[in-house]
Amino acid sequence: xxxxxxxxxxxxxxxxxxxxxxxxxxxxxxxxxxxxxxxxxxxxxxxxxxxxxxxxxxxxxxxxxxxxxxxxxxxxxxxxxxxxxxxxxxxxxxxxxxxxxxxxxxxxxxxxxxxxxxxxxxxxxxxxxxxxxxxxxxxxxxxxxxxxxxxxxxxxxxxxxxxxxxxxxxxxxxxxxxxxxxxxxxxxxxxxxxxxxxxxxxxxxxxxxxxxxxxxxxxxxxxxxxxxxxxxxxxxxxxxxxxxxxxxxxxxxxxxxxxxxxxxxxxxxxxxxxxxxxxxxxxxxxxxxxxxxxxxxxxxxxxxxxxxxxxxxxxxxxxxxxxxxxxxxxxxxxxxxxxxxxxxxxxxxxxxxxxxxxxxxxxxxxxxxxxxxxxxxxxxxxxxxxxxxxxxxxxxxxxxxxxxxxxxxxxxxxxxxxxxxxxxxxxxxxxxxxxxxxxxxxxxxxxxxxxxxxxxxxxxxxxxxxxxxxxx
Amino acid sequence: xxxxxxxxxxxxxxxxxxxxxxxxxxxxxxxxxxxxxxxxxxxxxxxxxxxxxxxxxxxxxxxxxxxxxxxxxxxxxxxxxxxxxxxxxxxxxxxxxxxxxxxxxxxxxxxxxxxxxxxxxxxxxxxxxxxxxxxxxxxxxxxxxxxxxxxxxxxxxxxxxxxxxxxxxxxxxxxxxxxxxxxxxxxxxxxxxxxxxxxxxxxxxxxxxxxxxxxxxxxxxxxxxxxxxxxxxxxxxxxxxxxxxxxxxxxxxxxxxxxxxxxxxxxxxxxxxxxxxxxxxxxxxxxxxxxxxxxxxxxxxxxxxxxxxxxxxxxxxxxxxxxxxxxxxxxxxxxxxxxxxxxxxxxxxxxxxxxxxxxxxxxxxxxxxxxxxxxxxxxxxxxxxxxxxxxxxxxxxxxxxxxxxxxxxxxxxxxxxxxxxxxxxxxxxxxxxxxxxxxxxxxxxxxxxxxxxxxxxxxxxxxxxxxxxxxx
Numbered sequence: 027x028x029x030x031x032x033x034x035x036x037x038x039x040x041x042x043x044x045x046x047x048x049x050x051x052x053x054x055x056x057x058x059x060x061x062x063x064x065x066x067x068x069x070x071x072x073x074x075x076x077x078x079x080x081x082x083x084x085x086x087x088x089x090x091x092x093x094x095x096x097x098x099x100x101x102x103x104x105x106x107x108x109x110x111x112x113x114x115x116x117x118x119x120x121x122x123x124x125x126x127x128x129x130x131x132x133x134x135x136x137x138x139x140x141x142x143x144x145x146x147x148x149x150x151x152x153x154x155x156x157x158x159x160x161x162x163x164x165x166x167x168x169x170x171x172x173x174x175x176x177x178x179x180x181x182x183x184x185x186x187x188x189x190x191x192x193x194x195x196x197x198x199x200x201x202x203x204x205x206x207x208x209x210x211x212x213x214x215x216x217x218x219x220x221x222x223x224x225x226x227x228x229x230x231x232x233x234x235x236x237x238x239x240x241x242x243x244x245x246x247x248x249x250x251x252x253x254x255x256x257x258x259x260x261x262x263x264x265x266x267x268x269x270x271x272x273x274x275x276x277x278x279x280x281x282x283x284x285x286x287x288x289x290x291x292x293x294x295x296x297x298x299x300x301x302x303x304x305x306x307x308x309x310x311x312x313x314x315x316x317x318x319x320x321x322x323x324x325x326x327x328x329x330x331x332x333x334x335x336x337x338x339x340x341x342x343x344x345x346x347x348x349x350x351x352x353x354x355x356x357x358x359x360x361x362x363x364x365x366x367x368x369x370x371x372x373x374x375x376x377x378x379x380x381x382x383x384x385x386x387x388x389x390x391x392x393x394x395x396x397x398x399x400x401x402x403x404x405x406x407x408x409x410x411x412x413x414x415x416x417x418x419x420x421x422x423x424x425x426x427x428x429x430x431x432x433x434x435x436x437x438x439x440x441x442x443x444x445x446x447x448x449x450x451x452x453x454x455x456x457x458x459x460x461x462x463x464x465x466x467x468x469x470x471x472x473x474x475x476x477x478x479x480x481x482x483x484x485x486x487x488x489x490x491x492x493x494x495x496x497x498x
Numbered sequence: 499x500x501x502x503x504x505x506x507x508x509x510x511x512x513x514x515x516x517x518x519x520x521x522x523x524x525x526x527x528x529x530x531x532x533x534x535x536x537x538x539x540x541x542x543x544x545x546x547x548x549x550x551x552x553x554x555x556x557x558x559x560x561x562x563x564x565x566x567x568x569x570x571x572x573x574x575x576x577x578x579x580x581x582x583x584x585x586x587x588x589x590x591x592x593x594x595x596x597x598x599x600x601x602x603x604x605x606x607x608x609x610x611x612x613x614x615x616x617x618x619x620x621x622x623x624x625x626x627x628x629x630x631x632x633x634x635x636x637x638x639x640x641x642x643x644x645x646x647x648x649x650x651x652x653x654x655x656x657x658x659x660x661x662x663x664x665x666x667x668x669x670x671x672x673x674x675x676x677x678x679x680x681x682x683x684x685x686x687x688x689x690x691x692x693x694x695x696x697x698x699x700x701x702x703x704x705x706x707x708x709x710x711x712x713x714x715x716x717x718x719x720x721x722x723x724x725x726x727x728x729x730x731x732x733x734x735x736x737x738x739x740x741x742x743x744x745x746x747x748x749x750x751x752x753x754x755x756x757x758x759x760x761x762x763x764x765x766x767x768x769x770x771x772x773x774x775x776x777x778x779x780x781x782x783x784x785x786x787x788x789x790x791x792x793x794x795x796x797x798x799x800x801x802x803x804x805x806x807x808x809x810x811x812x813x814x815x816x817x818x819x820x821x822x823x824x825x826x827x828x829x830x831x832x833x834x835x836x837x838x839x840x841x842x843x844x845x846x847x848x849x850x851x852x853x854x855x856x857x858x859x860x861x862x863x864x865x866x867x868x869x870x871x872x873x874x875x876x877x878x879x880x881x882x883x884x885x886x887x888x889x890x891x892x893x894x895x896x897x898x899x900x901x902x903x904x905x906x907x908x909x910x911x912x913x914x915x916x917x918x919x920x921x922x923x924x925x926x927x928x929x930x931x932x933x934x935x936x937x938x939x940x941x942x943x944x945x946x947x948x949x950x951x952x953x954x955x956x957x958x959x960x961x962x963x964x965x966x967x968x969x970x
Contacts, residue, residue: 072796290656290658327556362549
């Protein structure tokens with residue numbers, strides 16, 4: 027028996043070295059009632075894996091801070107890197123029980139079904155991105171469980187831990203809630219015999235890791251874009267009424283002051299506002315954002331200007347780096363370029379495979395939906411520009427000593443791929459213009475008009491959310 | 499006046515593009531009583547800087563989570579990258595006021611002087627590492643301040659914010675506390691005239707940024723090690739009494755069980771335990787750590803196996819990546835290699851300049867002192883190995899199919915630099931063997947003996963801290 031276990035341990039150590047080398051992210055979930063043996067099982071596993079790429083994540087009852095984010099946020103933030111292993115001691119499933127049983131009030135969640143479908147969507151999305159999710163559910167007979175608790179209690183140094191067990195949800199309620207969710211994606215383990223349990227765990231890991239490695243070796247992602255060169259978009263029209271210079275200053279200031287009032291109102295109501303900007307180079311995204319920010323209180327908003335990912339970011343699910351910077355409740359998060367890079371630059375430049383960017387539309391919709399479920403307002407602006415107007419602006423930038431830094435070789439290279447970017451933008455808007463998070467296409471050939479238009483739209487949408495009607 | 503301001507804004511935008519290019523990290527601190535104009539000043543600055551590399555950090559009253567870490571932890575965690583700018587809206591100074599006035603109880607802090615000297619040490623350390631710290635203190639006449647508050651109150655949407663002002667520390671107490679700390683490193687700004695204030699801010703920034711750029715251009719770090727080839731260490735002796743195979747199993751298990759009890763006791767008393775392992779390759783650090791962990795509850799400790807830094811880590815102060823992973827109160831943080839890499843591998847391989855690693859001894863001592871001030875136990879183990887014994891182990895690893903992965907070309911390369919590593923290790927121990935955080939040199943030629951020795955030492959030190967005497 028001990029010999030068999032030793033062999034299995036060595037084998038798992040070897041397989042995880044392989045998944046590390048191959049860059050497969052692994053998530054191992056342990057669920058089960060308190061004192062059922064989760065600690066002892068995970069500990070055996072943990073000691074057997076390389077600490078360099080293994081993380082142990084204990085899921086506690088959500089803190090006040092956690093409650094300022096959507097249900098799954100903390101799991102998004104801690105996703106494993108490629109080739110790394112996360113061991114979850116209690117997971118999004120316990121989190122779900124916490125929510126249901128303790129009636130923990132997520133700001134605007136109402137529906138258990140939504141949470142369940144978010145869990146399902148989360149796992150699917152990660153599996154599509156080749157994350158291996160292995161889920162264990164630990165059972166134990168009640169007598170043995172009580173014996174373990176009694177043992178903990180008998181030692182004055184560990185007594186408080188045993189007392190903690192009793193404050194946690196009762197085994198009956200926990201099981202009643204999670205039992206219906208135990209489908210064939212779970213491996214159940216009976217901990218009543220410790221050694222059996224450990225062997226079962228390792229055998230299952232052996233099977234799953236071997237399969238994951240096989241799958242990985244067979245997989246070949248095609249990395250090429252997908253464009254019809256004859257494509258023409260009708261999305262990019264001219265604005266109808268240009269605002270005059272004189273009218274602009276008054277109008278914009280009034281809107282900006284209103285925007286500031288709304289920031290306070292959103293904060294008080296704990297509603298997060300997410301503003302996404304995409305558009306052609308030189309379409310005026312930065313200037314537009316600046317006008318939205320002008321009177322905002324800087325303690326309550328953040329601008330995320332998105333550049334090329336770092337090496338650590340590249341080693342995670344592409345949504346990870348955005349998930350980490352989403353605004354907490356009541357705050358405003360402004361994205362100067364965003365997760366839509368997946369279906370724009372990554373598609374056009376071939377950084378994402380066709381499979382990957384095609385899948386991304388649904389993934390992004392699900393990601394945004396999660397935030398809207400949590401009560402967020404998401405508004406997405408596409409600043410569209412005429413090709414001639416872009417050229418004019420590029421040249422003007424080159425001639426202005428204070429703006430030269432804005433124009434780089436990359437801008438010219440992107441311009442060469444104008445048609446591809448137009449098609450990618452068109453597809454993006456068509457496929458991700460959801461009710462939850464709509465796109466607003468702004469003709470940006472006249473900057474001042476575009477600024478007024480965007481501010482008006484944000485204000486309207488915020489007022490609708492806050493009071494059901496437009497006040498301003 | 500407006501023209502002058504516009505010119506200054508452009509100039510500052512240009513200078514910050516330069517500091518970004520040059521990789522100079524900038525920290526701009528704003529302090530001042532509530533409603534003195536900090537928001538309006540920082541906002542002007544913020545709108546003028548590139549969001550790609552500017553971060554706005556609002557320092558709030560510490561949360562329960564913050565209180566599980568040392569005084570300066572949150573500022574360590576958010577240090578700017580090279581070339582980035584952090585704007586601090588309230589800073590470690592307000593944090594100090596919070597501590598003093600609200601009597602916020604940091605676990606084991608008692609002494610205001612300690613906090614002050616930590617602040618000073620923190621700023622010095624960053625300045626030594628070429629961080630530019632620019633501090634503004636905002637004044638305003640009381641009449642104008644009251645007018646601003648009245649204005650906020652008059653609007654139903656911003657009223658709650660004005661009410662918040664009143665809950666914050668009174669201006670008198672705030673000023674009384676911080677006034678004595680305002681030395682020539684601060685720039686005081688009178689906000690009673692808004693435009694004057696903004697111009698003063700930009701002029702001071704102009705002066706400071708220009709100087710920082712000049713200094714940077716003049717600086718040339720020498721990147722070479724510093725070794726006397728004839729050096730021989732007397733640190734590396736043989737263990738006196740080898741433990742026998744039979745005695746080992748009983749002894750180690752008893753110690754491991756005691757270690758587990760102590761983990762619970764430390765947790766209950768909220769004392770963080772930090773274990774640092776350094777030593778020659780193949781000295782048995784991993785195996786030693788594994789024996790310490792064997793019965794620990796995995797929800798309460800973390801092993802940090804330190805590899806080469808990522809690009810993001812390289813772009814920060816070298817202690818940043820460690821600061822981020824330090825254990826919270828009551829937890830155990832085990833470091834398999836550590837911040838001492840600065841004076842070991844970085845010195846030997848020339849990754850750090852002589853100036854940098856020479857300075858590091860003091861920096862590390864100060865960093866560790868901060869944790870000990872906060873109530874932490876820091877124990878540092880150097881596992882020393884004979885050169886012949888290392889060769890034997892390298893060869894054994896190469897022959898064992900389950901251990902081959904442990905031995906890489908890098909290990910052989912390091913071995914070629916044996917003498918340099920010995921000298922660097924010797925200097926490290928001599929210069930960082932402090933009362934607060936002592937080194938324990940363990941002769942690791944006999945692994946089992948080393949494991950027993952380390953466990954015994956950890957247990958002894960924990961018991962002393964917990965109960966003043968050794969119990970076991």
